[in-house]
Amino acid sequence: MAKVQKLVVDAGPLLTQSRDELKSAAEELYTTPEVLSEIKDETARQRLALWREELHIQSPSADAIKFVSAFAKKTGDATVLSAPDIGIIALTYDLHSKEGLKSAPQVFDPTMKVVEHQGHSQQTEEQTEEQAEEQPDQEESEKPEDDEWAVVKPKQKGRRKPAPKKIVPKEPEVEAAKEKKPETNDEEEDDDDSDWSDDGWITTENLKEQLEKDSAEMRPIDKPVSAALASRDFAVQNVCLQIGMDVINDNGLRVTQLKTFMQRCHACFHLLPMPKEGSSKQFCPRCGGHTLTRVTVTIGNGEIHVHLKANMQWKTRGDRYSLPNPQSRRARRAQHDDKVEYYAEDQPEYAKAVKLQQRKQRQNEKLIADWVGPSTGDSGASPFVGKRNMTSRVKIGRGRNANAS
The missing domain is CATH 3.40.50.1010 (5'-nuclease)
Structure with missing residues (x-):
């Protein structure tokens, strides 16, 4: 190598x-x-x-x-x-x-055909095939004989069954059982355990082989x-x-x-490329909802293949209760809650917050670009990048902790 x-x-x-x-x-x-x-x-x-x-x-x-x-x-x-x-x-x-x-x-060419692939395991495929084979038999057995009406029987609460009593065999029977017990039983059990433990398990000995095998x-x-x-x-x-x-x-x-990323709306399935200015959109341009997610896409044979997560569930935290009634700014200040929540892209407060965030980001990038330090040594690190300075975005709604007072 x-x-x-x-x-x-x-x-x-x-x-x-x-x-x-x-x-x-x-x-x-x-x-x-x-x-x-x-x-x-x-x-x-x-x-x-x-x-x-x-x-x-x-x-x-x-x-x-x-x-x-x-x-x-x-x-x-x-x-x-x-x-x-x-x-x-x-x-x-x-x-x-x-x-x-x-x-x-x-x-990406917007005229390309979009093909979605949802990740799933091999075990799920085998289970669905078995369920598909057993489904006709179950439908025949569950089919009503007379009409579409069915009688629902209430559950009857019965008494708990007493625990079964342990039956202790007599001494002659126990001795006979010991004589009939084969001597190689322990060895066979050990062999079964060793075979079962070696197949499919990652140990310190085969860790490097598994990593090289799985990473195509x-x-x-x-x-x-x-x-x-x-x-x-x-x-x-x-x-x-x-x-x-x-x-x-x-x-x-x-x-x-x-890997290449695009944005996909979880509500209307609209697919749009990442913007060139770097700040990804937070609201869908088609339906207007805050339902955009970042997905991995690949191009092959003139088609855009979208790779989705397996068993993806949309987080509904904060959707249980209705939003509070709108109040004036003076009333919010009296309650020590002067923060404005953003729920739409055409909201004037949201547009103002986006401009303010972009201005802060440009100033930060300018400070990093203007810093000139020595080429060697620890002192060459810029004081403006001490922390992980990721590109932050404007918080939509109440954020992650939506049910907090």
């Missing part, structure tokens, strides 16, 4: 992988100052200090950060990426050769790679793969699976 020349490492591999495991996959190791600031564990920092000189700490260029941020908005991953995540992708973009990289993700999207590195990224974050992996850069997992295998 070929080695990676320059490997950009995220915080996850630095915490779980040793120095020898990382050096076996790459010749040079790189990371960003923001990633080092995320490692808070004292034991991990002491272990990292032993081979700190072999780890190149470098900040990405401003052009790379700008390109990755714009690309992540087009793929729909900008809402779940933090500033350190964008930083390691941008550093990989700086170190990677620009040949074969994409400037924009794949665009992983492939070994069979050609020289100039630069790659090692991260456990699926959004980070997806953006890198969409750009055309290489991503490897903890076992040193190359990740090849691509």
Whole structure:
């Protein structure tokens, strides 16, 4: 298996992988100052200090950060990426050769046919087939003989049956039973238990084999790679793969699976692409409800395949009670409840809140872009990305804790 020349490492591999495991996959190791600031564990920092000189700490260029941020908005991953995540992708973009990289993700054609696939297990398929075979027999047995009327018999409350008495056999019968008991019974039981425990169970011995068997999207590195990224974050992996850069997992295998996201209305099943500005919509443009969800889609044979969750249930928290009567602003202030709840896209207060949120986001991005720190050392981390600064959105309704007073 070929080695990676320059490997950009995220915080996850630095915490779980040793120095020898990382050096076996790459010749040079790189990371960003923001990633080092995320490692808070004292034991991990002491272990990292032993081979700190072999780890190149470098900040990405401003052009790379700008390109990755714009690309992540087009793929729909900008809402779940933090500033350190964008930083390691941008550093990989700086170190990677620009040949074969994409400037924009794949665009969906609205005229394509939409095919939905709902995830389900093999056991569910077998159960439905068995139920389909048994259904005609059940219909014949449950069919009424005379007419459509049925007599419902009330349940009769009977007395509890006394517990059965234990019958103790006599001593001669017990001795005879011991004589008839075969000697190999214990061995057969042990064999059955060993066979049952070995099949289908994941142990420490076969963990690596099961991971390689189940991950069909992983492939070994069979050609020289100039630069790659090692991260456990699926959004980070997806953006890198969409750009055309290489991503490897903890076992040193190359990740090849691509994912693209779209928004789908749970009420009217309307499908719309992620907006280019990065802020995903919160209300459906067709029915107007707050029922948009992010789904994974793939393109094949001129069709858009939508992959839905198995047994997905819509959360109805907060729908039990009616909304309170509207009050004036002065009355809300008297009750120390001056917060306005948003329930429609054309609500003037909602449009004002969206503009305010976008202005805060632009100011935050400007502060991060204007920060210029040293290229090495912990002090190079920007003070504006100390926390995971994800793209927040305006809260619709009462939020998660809807029944709170």
